[in-house]
Amino acid sequence: MASETHSAAEGAASAPGMxxxxxxxxxxxxxxxxxxxxxxxxxxxxxALPRIAAILAERQGTITNDIAxxxxxxxxxxxxEEAYEQALADARAExxxxxxxxxxxxxxxxxxxxxxxxxxxxxxxxxxEAAIAEIRAGALxxxxxxxxxxxxxxxQVMGGKADDKAVATAVDAQVKG
Amino acid sequence: MADKESSGGLEFHPMDQFIVKPLFGEVGDPVAWxxxxxxxxxxxxxxxxxxxLMVLATSKRAIVPGNGxxxxxxxxGFVYKMVxxxxxxxxLKYFPYIMTLFMFIVMANFLGLLPMSFTTTSHIAVTxxxxxxxxxxxxxxxxxxxxxxxxxLFWVSSAPLPLRPILAIIELISYFVRPVSHSIRLAGNMMAxxxxxxxxxxxxxxxxxxxxxxxxxVAIYGLxxxxxxxxxxxxxxxxxxxxxxxxxxxx
Numbered sequence: 001m002a003s004e005t006h007s008a009a010e011g012a013a014s015a016p017g018m019x020x021x022x023x024x025x026x027x028x029x030x031x032x033x034x035x036x037x038x039x040x041x042x043x044x045x046x047x048a049l050p051r052i053a054a055i056l057a058e059r060q061g062t063i064t065n066d067i068a069x070x071x072x073x074x075x076x077x078x079x080x081e082e083a084y085e086q087a088l089a090d091a092r093a094e095x096x097x098x099x100x101x102x103x104x105x106x107x108x109x110x111x112x113x114x115x116x117x118x119x120x121x122x123x124x125x126x127x128x129e130a131a132i133a134e135i136r137a138g139a140l141x142x143x144x145x146x147x148x149x150x151x152x153x154x155x156q157v158m159g160g161k162a163d164d165k166a167v168a169t170a171v172d173a174q175v176k177g
Numbered sequence: 178m179a180d181k182e183s184s185g186g187l188e189f190h191p192m193d194q195f196i197v198k199p200l201f202g203e204v205g206d207p208v209a210w211x212x213x214x215x216x217x218x219x220x221x222x223x224x225x226x227x228x229x230l231m232v233l234a235t236s237k238r239a240i241v242p243g244n245g246x247x248x249x250x251x252x253x254g255f256v257y258k259m260v261x262x263x264x265x266x267x268x269l270k271y272f273p274y275i276m277t278l279f280m281f282i283v284m285a286n287f288l289g290l291l292p293m294s295f296t297t298t299s300h301i302a303v304t305x306x307x308x309x310x311x312x313x314x315x316x317x318x319x320x321x322x323x324x325x326x327x328x329x330l331f332w333v334s335s336a337p338l339p340l341r342p343i344l345a346i347i348e349l350i351s352y353f354v355r356p357v358s359h360s361i362r363l364a365g366n367m368m369a370x371x372x373x374x375x376x377x378x379x380x381x382x383x384x385x386x387x388x389x390x391x392x393x394x395v396a397i398y399g400l401x402x403x404x405x406x407x408x409x410x411x412x413x414x415x416x417x418x419x420x421x422x423x424x425x426x427x428x
Contacts, residue, residue, distance in 0.1 A: 018192055020301045020368065025197035027210035028217075029302040036220040040227050040281050045273040048231035052253045055238050055246070062240055 140175070147171045191375035195299055195368065216303075219295045223284045231280065252280065256413060263417035267424055274314075275420075278307065279413040286367060286405035290398070298408075299367035301360065308360030311416050319423035330426035359415060366408045370401040 019025075151167045199206045200213050208214055230252070234245025242250055256279050260272050282298055289296025297303050319327040331348040333341060374397050380390035 018368075019195040019197060020299070020364065022197065025208045025214070025216075026302040028197065028208045028212055028214055029297075029300055030306050031210045032214075032217045032220050033297070033303050033306055036224050037277060037281060039224045041273065041277040043224075043228050044231060044276055044280065048235065048249070049253065049273055049276060051235050051238065052231070052250055055235065055240075055242075056250065056253070058238075059240055 144171060144175055147175060189376060189379040191372040191379065194295070194371060194375060197300075215295045216297055216300075219285070219288060219297050223281060223288055223297065226284045226288060227280045230284075252283075259414055260417055260420075263414060264421040264424060268417070268420055271420060275413060275416055278311070278416060279409055282307070282363065282412055283406060283409035286409055287402075289367060289371065290401055290405060296367050296371055298363055299371055301364045304360035304364040305356075306360075307363070307412070308356040311359065311419060312356035315416075315419045315423045318420070319426060322424060323426055327423070327426050330422055334427075355415075355419065359412065363408050363412050366404055370397065370404055373397050374401065 148164075148167055148171045151171055152164065155161075155167065197208060197214050197216055199208060200215055200218055206212075230245065231249050234243070235249050237243070237246065239246055253276070256276050257269075257272060260268050260275055264271075285296065285298040288294055289299065319330070323329075331345045331352070333344045333348065336344050374394060377390050377393040377397060381387045381394065383390075
């Protein structure tokens with residue numbers, strides 16, 4: 001305790017008031033400060049600052065590269081999308097073309113079939129017409145024959161003498177009339 | 178505090194924390210320029226802290242930085258941008274010197290805030306070397322770069338002619354006061370803050386006001402953390418301003 005008091009008293013004696021103004025310690029402080037500053041300067045300028053500058057530059061480079069790569073990929077994605085859209089449009093056009101072709105072909109087939117059917121129907125109709133005309137003509141002749149026969153018979157029954165030629169003329173006239 | 182006396186009553190020794198004493202030996206031993214003192218110890222710790230932050234923390238050279246590397250890069254970017262903004266592109270070759278000053282002051286200030294530590298930057302001898310070092314370097318640089326043209330710094334050509342001699346005297350005085358204000362600002366801030374901390378700590382001996390005193394210590398400590406950074410920043414930016422004057426003396 002005594003030595004502590006003694007040393008405190010001595011310290012106070014060597015540094016009256018502010019220890020900052022104790023000139024006897026200035027040389028010591030200045031010397032060691034210069035040593036410290038030189039040490040820090042060499043460490044910073046030789047090792048730390050170039051290293052940090054390199055790290056920052058490298059990071060900047062990496063960021064720039066990454067952005068460029070991202071731009072690249074974006075462009076690629078856009079190209080791919082365009083190709084896809086193109087393919088889609090092509091496929092759609094192709095499908096429309098195929099549909100139109102098919103429709104046209106079907107129409108053509110249909111038209112041909114219809115024409116053929118029409119022709120057949122017309123032929124059948126003409127044939128039937130002819131048959132009907134023939135039948136009608138046949139019927140007329142039969143009617144004439146029956147009428148002549150009947151007329152001749154009637155004339156005979158009435159007691160007349162049937163003149164075939166006159167009967168025929170009369171019947172024809174009657175049938176026509 | 179080895180010199181706390183038990184003679185009764187309130188004993189304040191707010192300035193004892195600034196006493197320079199040999200690391201090996203008694204307080205009263207003579208301090209020669211080569212003696213290893215508590216100043217030496219804390220300067221060495223400052224240097225080691227700078228190395229730890231700027232060299233060890235960046236040793237991984239990570240593209241995505243960790244905590245330490247982030248702080249180192251932030252300090253680098255902070256000072257680099259300051260030098261670039263204030264002095265311009267041609268000031269960048271002096272960036273390592275300014276970075277040295279900033280890193281030393283900021284580390285010394287923060288280390289001084291550790292309890293029981295010694296604040297090297299609270300000593301006028303230390304800050305005067307820093308301040309006058311800057312002053313002398315900048316003055317020599319100004320004359321080397323601009324020759325006699327450096328003197329146009331004191332000749333305010335934008336002022337009316339009759340005023341110019343008067344302004345020149347004022348400019349000259351303010352120029353020579355620069356290193357004094359530069360160094361006393363830093364030492365004064367650090368010393369005052371630490372002394373106030375000790376005074377509040379001294380009041381904490383009295384039970385009745387101890388809570389207030391301890392709250393005061395906490396509050397002042399928070400303030401001192403700000404001051405520690407701000408004073409380093411102020412010292413550095415003023416160095417940049419003086420450097421700009423040396424490189425471009427024309428108003």
